Amino acid sequence: MNHRLSPHLLALPCLLALSACDDPQTPSPSPTPTATLTVTVHEEPESGVRETTYQTTADFQFRPGVLGDLSPEEQVAWNLLNAERQGGGICTAPNGQVTRHPPQPPLQLEARIYEAARLYGESLRRWNVAGVPADHYDPSDPAGQTPARRMIRAGYRPAPPTRRDQALFFEENLAFGHDDAAQVLKAWKTESYAHCETLYAPAQYGAFSLTHSPSGTKFKRYWVLNVSGIR
Numbered sequence: 001m002n003h004r005l006s007p008h009l010l011a012l013p014c015l016l017a018l019s020a021c022d023d024p025q026t027p028s029p030s031p032t033p034t035a036t037l038t039v040t041v042h043e044e045p046e047s048g049v050r051e052t053t054y055q056t057t058a059d060f061q062f063r064p065g066v067l068g069d070l071s072p073e074e075q076v077a078w079n080l081l082n083a084e085r086q087g088g089g090i091c092t093a094p095n096g097q098v099t100r101h102p103p104q105p106p107l108q109l110e111a112r113i114y115e116a117a118r119l120y121g122e123s124l125r126r127w128n129v130a131g132v133p134a135d136h137y138d139p140s141d142p143a144g145q146t147p148a149r150r151m152i153r154a155g156y157r158p159a160p161p162t163r164r165d166q167a168l169f170f171e172e173n174l175a176f177g178h179d180d181a182a183q184v185l186k187a188w189k190t191e192s193y194a195h196c197e198t199l200y201a202p203a204q205y206g207a208f209s210l211t212h213s214p215s216g217t218k219f220k221r222y223w224v225l226n227v228s229g230i231r
Helices: 072-087 111-127 148-153 181-191 193-198
Strands: 003-004 010-011 017-022 036-042 051-057 089-092 098-099 168-176 207-211 221-231
Touching: 010 111, 036 168, 051 111, 051 148, 072 193, 072 207, 089 193, 089 207, 111 148, 111 207, 148 168, 168 193, 181 207
Parallel strands: none
Antiparallel strands: 003 010, 010 168, 017 036, 017 168, 036 051, 089 098, 168 221, 207 221
């Protein structure tokens, strides 16, 4: 996992591909809607986790989130994020390579992804009392060690794509200490190529959460963006 620290930003991108556990050389018949599927997430080497496996069904359904259930600041962040996506953008890699992203459809708020982001923000608040998140997760909780695991545990267990040229992915950005969502988005766009790429990822679902820490921590605010989809 890539860690990046600036005076006001520590964010973590995590890009993961997953596939059904079958022989990739042998076409599989389309599963029945209630068939149980075992899905393996191939985690990034930097995560310290080789893979994560979960079970789901072929008829797994997206669960719409309710914008009114978000805090006012989260609603602002969500609207700014989707406006940014709809405008497209440019991401510049450390070597100077420029990637131009066309406009992307707005993300759909997914209730279980939001729950994962919210709970992770709470975990960061509890465990990072010194303001220096070392491992980005509760070390006593390996089930929550990666973005994919956190979303899966919250109930977001999508079925894999049926086409072999597609992949289902999970991505996550973190930021600490920024006063508002506009600052967070600007930092992700300008300070990290990986985080900028996440903003314009061809994802369908996502959530943006903000956790306040009134005392005991350096950064006071913990921002979590989770997105997932098929590309």
